[in-house]
Amino acid sequence: MVVANQKGGVGKTTTTVNLAASLALHGARVLVIDLDPQGNASTALGIDHHAEVPSIYDVLVDSKPLSGVVQPVQDVEGLFCAPATIDLAGAEIELVSLVARESRLQRAIQAYEQPLDYILIDCPPSLGLLTVNAMVAGAEVLIPIQCEYYALEGLGQLLRNVELVRGHLNPDLHVSTILLTMYDGRTRLASQVADEVRNHFGEEVLRTSIPRSVRISEAPSYGQTVLTYDPGSSGALSYLEAAREIALRGVGIHYDAQHAHAGAQHHQHSQHSMSEGIQ
Structure with a gap:
């Protein structure tokens, strides 16, 4: 899944790492690929990413095998990260002259032999060659949308790019999931934006939205996801529920929000028992 939105500050990295940790806590094996030169996903997962x-x-520019850069995340069993370093800032330019420049990440993932259930790719807040590499490698696009004024601004360009990549480079690519982030239930604006997004995208929008949460914002400064930083917080429970919704969609099971809320309290289930419980 490619987590993309060229607007900064909409919760891309937060969503990537917390969904990944939630899926891993549900028993899946999950790899986060950090494609943002700032390396915020690597930081939040406690992965060292100095130069x-x-x-x-190294994978994109020097064709190093993905297995040579993937590190396990200490706090969460089954969660792995391919970190980003500041070198990535120059990769957009360096990739231009390379052979098959759009599909270098795809090739690296295809050659990776460790068993995985999910790969989540955290994109930079731009629509350059790094994001194109993510879209060529991925099958699904997840778009986090912040519940604020101008929420849908700029999305047209992202959707056009998805269509371009689908038409020319990756026919499997589609927008599968929209996640509402930074939702403040006390404001009328947030519910208006949520309604607008649901009217615009329909079934792609997850029923679970992610609240504005101090705990979610604090967690990365401790090198943690909110799932290990404060497991009982509303932020942690909402990401667990969103992950559960994504997992169940993936296996084609009808999602029941009431069951999910009860299930979020017992989030150490394996994926198998998770899907059985919902049926």
Whole structure:
């Protein structure tokens, strides 16, 4: 899944790492690929990403195997990360002259032999060659949308790019999931934006929205996701519920929000028992 939105500050990285951790806590094996030169996903997962660390840059530019850069996340069993380093900032330019520049990440993922259930790719807040590499490698696009004024601004360009990549480079690519983030239930604006997004996208919008939460914002400064930083918080429970919804959609099971809320309290289930419980 490609987590993309070229607007900054909409919760892309937060969504990537917390959904990944939630899926891993549900028993899945999950790889986060950090494609943002700032390396915020790597930081939130407690993965070292100073300039000397083997990173996704080496994979894209020097064709290093993905297995040579993937690190396990200490706090969450089954969660792995391919970190980003600041070198990635120059990769947009370096990729231009390389052979098959749009599909280098796709090739690296295809050659990766460890078993995985999910790969989540955190994109930079731009629509350059790094994001194109993510879209060529991925099958689904997840778009986090912040519940604020101008929420849908700029989305047209992102959707056009998805269509371009689908038409020319990756026929499997589609927008599968829209996640409402930073939702403040006390404001009329938030519910108006949520309604607008649901009217615009329909079934793609997850029923679960992510609340504005101090805990979610604090967690990365401790090198943690909100799932390990404060497991009982509303932020952690909402990401667990969103992950559960995504997992159940993936296996074609009808989602029941009431069951999910009860299930979010017992989030150490394996994926198998998770899907059985919902049926």
